[in-house]
Amino acid sequence: MQSSFQLAFLIPLLPLIGFLINGLGRNWLSKQWSGLIGAGTILGSFLISLFIFQAVKAGQGEVISYFDFIRMEGLRIPFAFQIDALSSLFLLIITGIGFLIHVYSISYMHEESSTSFARYFSYLNLFVFSMLLLVLGSNYVVLFIGWEGVGLCSYLLIGFWIKNQQYTKAANKAFIMNRIGDLAFLLAIFWLIIKTGSASFQEVFDFIQANQGTSKFSVTDITIVTLLLFIGATGKSAQLPLYTWLPDAMAGPTPVSALIHAATMVTAGIYMIARSNIIYSLAPLTLSIISWIGLATAFLAATIALRQYDIKKVLAYSTVSQLGFMFLALGSGAYIAAVFHVLTHAFFKALLFLGSGSVIHAMGGEQDIRKMGGLSGKLKITYATFLIGCLAIAGLPPLSGFFSKDAILLSAFLHQPLQYGIALFTAFLTAFYMFRLLFLTFHGSFRGTPEQQAHLHESPALMTIPLVILAILSVAGGWIGIPAVLLQDADWLGNFLAPVLGSTTHEVSHATEWLLMSLSVGGVLLTIGFAWFLFRHYRATESRGILRFFENKWYVDQLYDRVIVQPIFYLGRILKEWVEPRIIDALVNGVGKTVQLAGRQIRFLQSGQIGSYVLLMVMAMVVVLLVQFFIRK
């Protein structure tokens, strides 16, 4: 084993230890301690991840097997970690951003009682642990373990404030919707195991590349597997049709939202598909489906975000939309672009959420942007960082968002011009609603209550420092993937990921690239201007027509409720009220009742009269004799 990889097992282990300490010792630990443990463990794994990242950058990478999780005849599933470019990159994202969020949380959650404070950090650590497991796993089963783990942690954290049944309801929704995806994912894993006899990435990919199209692994198999995996991904990464849990996941504390949206959870789907890129490259049909679904999600979410007033909801839908972009990239075969966007998005989305958290914190829990405005004066750092975040997500050069989004748009263009058009429009929408948010929150005049105004204050350092760091990253994060057209062989990320995801060498003239870039940048600038014109001063407007439709989120939740949830429970009631007692059980009891009844009736044969007895006997005898002598003869 590579000497530098010997510590790999510590990366997930440290958060787990943190979880155990905080979880078991929650009644005894002081807030400082649990905060320290929570953040410290993550910091530890971040450092180790850095070492490993260095080693990987030096061209190393391998699969470290610890013990056999399942070993039986015809199937061996080791509990093993795979360390390569992709996983090491994600390790950095998860631990790095995770650490910042932990630090931020220490101050954000300070009002909680020490017990629930420790509980909170134990959950956070468990969350990070599961995500790390997911990323490190060298086969689909370990990946699935982490996959379910993040589902569980999201459930625990969304429902963190267990007093509020609305929140716990949202938590249940998140878990169950994830389970729907998980089922598809599981079926895909089973299919792979049955066909290839293994679940390890390397073996599966080798097998498929060897036998693709043959009876061993036909094209149908490939399509089925890839589709099932994708359905799994839609659950975790909040794509159509399983995205509705993510906006509701706002119920959790704001740092948790940051964690879910930026570092962990939602990126799992992207990771999984990127990890399986070898299979996907063989399934063009699936790829186009993915790209269309991603695009549709991006557009739908963007439109919804246009008319949301809850600051976190806007961000949530923007996440869904950005994830849509990533899937678009995956669908167009630009895996690197997708991962690139995951990276940059992690930076600025974490930034935005933590910023919004800072705002909410300052507003004393108020989340409705209609009651905000003009905060730029009081919350200077927050404003500055938030602005950077908006610029980044809008995709203005030279901020990180620009490069990743540009890569995606380019790939879409090459793959399917129509998609490019829609994607570009969606990008404008993004810029529009983000700056709407910015203006409504920080510009104009304050619209909250006086005491809120009195309460307004910049957040403490523990919260602002992470903001600043993230802001820096959001600015500079994109420079690791500068396309050739701007700067010759500066696409460091592409070269770094090429061994895993394959290099994307697309033949397109620099002129076109310049054209596309200028198109998007110009459009974004115009949109921002338009937004400034509209929302510089807030006017309460009754949304009408299509906008009302957007405000109500396309009525998707209501649709699901009517079409799926209600029928299921109605059917359940029918089964309980009717089928079970009146049909199945009635049949069973009916037998017993029949016996009773028969007994009651047959008794009367025993009339008590000698005459009737003799008569019956004689009749019986006569019948027997007649039958014997005249029929059976």
Added chain:
Amino acid sequence: MPINYYLFLAIALFSIGVVGVLTRRNAIIIFMCIELMLNAVNLLLVAFSKMHYNQAAAAAIPIANPGIDGQLFVFFIMVVAAAEVSVGLAIIVMLYRNIHSVDINFLNRLKH
């Protein structure tokens, strides 16, 4: 005289007895009908015994007095019948003491 005549006669007597049992309500008369059935059997047995004697004689089968056991049986039946009569009449009398009737239709405390 062929055996069938005896056979039919005996069966007729027996059937009369059965019909009597079926139709009459007086315990004593029912009992008499049963006796009639028994006597029908006696008649039949005697007839058969004679028949077997003739067959044996015709076939010259060297058995000591063939067919004798049939007649022996008859005596046993008479003895047993006598015993039954004594017990049966005792029972009927006992019943008469209690309900002052020998009509079997009054006997329906035990039913269902």
Added chain:
Amino acid sequence: MVVLLLLLIPLIGACFLFLYKGDHRFVAAAALRLSIVSLLVMGASLFYWNTPEMLSFTAPWLTTLGSSLSLRMDGLGTILSLLTTTAYFILFWYLKGRTIERPAAFFAWLLLAQVGMLGVFLAMDSLLFYFFWELALIPMYFLASQWGGARRIPVTFKFFIYTFLGSVFMLIGILYLQSKTADHSFAIESIRRIRLTNEQQSWLFWLFFIAFAIKLPVFPFHTWQPDTYEESPTPVTSILSAVMVKMGILGLLRWLLPLFPIASYMWGDVVMSLAVAGIVYASFLAMQQVDLKRLIAYSSIAHIGLIAAGAFALNQMAYQGLLIQLFTHGINILGMWVLADIIERKTGTRSLDSLGGIAQHSPTLTIFFVIIALANIALPLTNAFVGEFLLFNGILATPSNYYWVFAVVGGLGIIFAAVYTLRMIRAIFYGQPSATSPAPISLATHEVGALVVIVGLILFFGIYPQPLIDMTAAFSKELFDQTDITSLFRKS
């Protein structure tokens, strides 16, 4: 020898307790000690895995009929005996210091039931198997009817007569097989040697299947189960659903499938459909239940449906998963019942409507409940995951045209399980504390101990399931060789 000990210890204990008249706590303590002893014996037998003569016992008995007292502990017997002894230990520890009416009789009946169930798990002679089958039933009937709830008498009588009806059909099947054997013996070896025509197999199959289907219970035959589980005292319910249900599965694995493989294949689709339909059906009903015990009862019907489906998947992976599931399901459902019992005793109600907010003041109980409930829905890194993983994997590999239907419909169970489990957790523990549970629920040491053992087993086998797999690998291989359809058809 060891197997005989396993039967004798509880038997002697039962006889002793039946005659014993004395104070409560001695009885409970004695029962606990007995369970520990038999657990130790079980542990010892695990070390004898490579000395068969220690794990088998044969004595002449009913020789005129062609039966014999032959016990053997194979892989299936091992894992089920392990489950039985463990479950009894956990349960008796949990019951320590509980005041029960006529405790001596209570524990004596329980021990007698243990004898019967262990006998069923170890018997290698069909008549002996039937004897123990009924011997396990009678004590359960008496337990449920004497210590049960208000509707106990009709409900448990239905349970008794229903299962008895099933078993007599099985008896006919056994007698028929015995009459077909060369040496007129009930021994499983000589029964295996019979060459049955497909048509014979097919009606024998149903004679046996009905008995096992009622015991399990599989979907249309399940109506006795929720009532019985509800009306029985919860400790008895826990044994019923944690251990006794396994008798039916053992029947499938040791008798039905190996003896009638062709029929099992011919009727496989029918049974599978029933099983997966049962999963969905039971889940729907579980979602609707308000009574905690009924909810758990229906959830266990769903689990059993999955296990039954796995049995008829006729491939090694399914068997392997099923064998693991035998143990894990037992432990998890036992945990669920223990928790249900705690909640009912401490709050005085079982209705989800009147419970609520317990997490506010009793986090420990909450944590136990959440862990065990999540294990019950087979979350990864809990013990049930590996079992269900292999089960589903096997079901998807069923030798049938509808394999994917079975897998998908059965898979819906995964989702529904999450639905009703989370609903249950939410209703009991979240929200504001309700009137029924104003004060913190304190757990006695032995209660915590029992729960810790359960959780420990859940996590250990969740992270390192290999011991369970090794324990049963040989058996699943053997079973697969006996029921491998392709090779069977090649032969015939």
Added chain:
Amino acid sequence: MNALLVSAILGVLLMLSSVFIKNRSYIHALALAGLATLFALNLAELNGWLLFEIDVKGMLRFDRYALVMNAIMLASLFFYLLLSGNAMEKVGPHYADYLALLFFICAGLFMVTGYASLLILFLGIEVISIPLYILTGSDKRNLKSNEAALKYFLLGSFSTGLLLLGIAFFYGARGNFTATVSVDPTVVGSSLQLAGLLLLLFAMSFKVSVAPFHFWTPDVYDGAPTVFTSFMATIVKVALFAAFVRLFEDTFSLQFSIWQPWVAGFVVITLLIGNLTAVFQQSVKRMLAYSSIAQAGFMLLAVYAINGDSKEGLLLYAASYSLATIGIFAVLTYMQDYAFEGFNGLAKKQPLVAASLAIFFLSLAGIPLTGGFLAKLFMIKAALAYQLWLAIVAVIMAVISVFYYFRVIQAMYFRDNTQSISPEFPKAFSILLLITALIVVLLGILPEAILGLLYF
């Protein structure tokens, strides 16, 4: 042979004993001693030691089977006397005479089990029946008893008529009364033979209360004094079944194909009527009367199936069924009324009695680990050799029987006593009852104890 003569002598002795001995317990002891001697003599004969050397001209044949059957009957009778001796005293003043009649009946039983000529069969049946008429009516002031006696008497002698006609036809066909296989083909098929066969079938069915000739059974069993019901329902019935089996397995084995379907039909009808009617009874005594019909249906399977299994099964059935029923009736004699409610909460007050009763009822219901189960097992096995559907009907009926047997168990164990008065049992009685129950269990676990006798 030994037992037959000695029991007759003992009968006479006991009849006279009432003149000399006034103390009833002595008479009881004398009877028990007599039974013990009978049992000993029977065992001696089983080992080939004969008391008298009499040439019976081939009219009696005490083979091993008959002797084992006698042994079983004597053992049951012994327990019967032990358990219900004092209940017999309650019936009326003529204690010694009842015992004497019992011994005369014993003589009849031995004749029935050991007959080799239809003449002996007829005499045996009458020697059993006539004293039974008397015992049935022995509770003279009780109208039910009178009614039962008259019904039994009239119907019984009616069936005697059938029996005799059957024998007469038989004689006409064969020319003798010897109950051995007739090899003469002309005889085998003759319609005289056929008619005789069927009439004998009817008569025997009546005696062992097989439907549709069972009508006398419930009324007589219900009306007769409980002690004697117990005797009639168990030992007498068992002996007559032995005769039934022997008649059709030896004498008519060649007409097997003719009578087997009819017997099968009778089995089904009997099981149906017996079980179904028993379900809805209110009095335990009457329920037992019907259940005895149901049990007869099972025993009839021994007649239906001519093979070793069925004969062994009948022995086991005789033992377990007789002991269980005797035990239950013995407890019943202590009850003030025979309603099911009378048993409520018995388990709490009288655990031993309740446990024994539970075992008896479990055995009757055919639950494993009791003699009843193995007995039924043999019967079903025997039936299975010919007809699957018959076996299935039989087991389903066994399940139905659980309906009424378990009502008592439920009353004893699961219900609480509502009425204040509860029956009191002497200690010795309950111990004895428990021993009986243990024997029943032993029969279920080690049946070789009985069946071994056949083979050593």
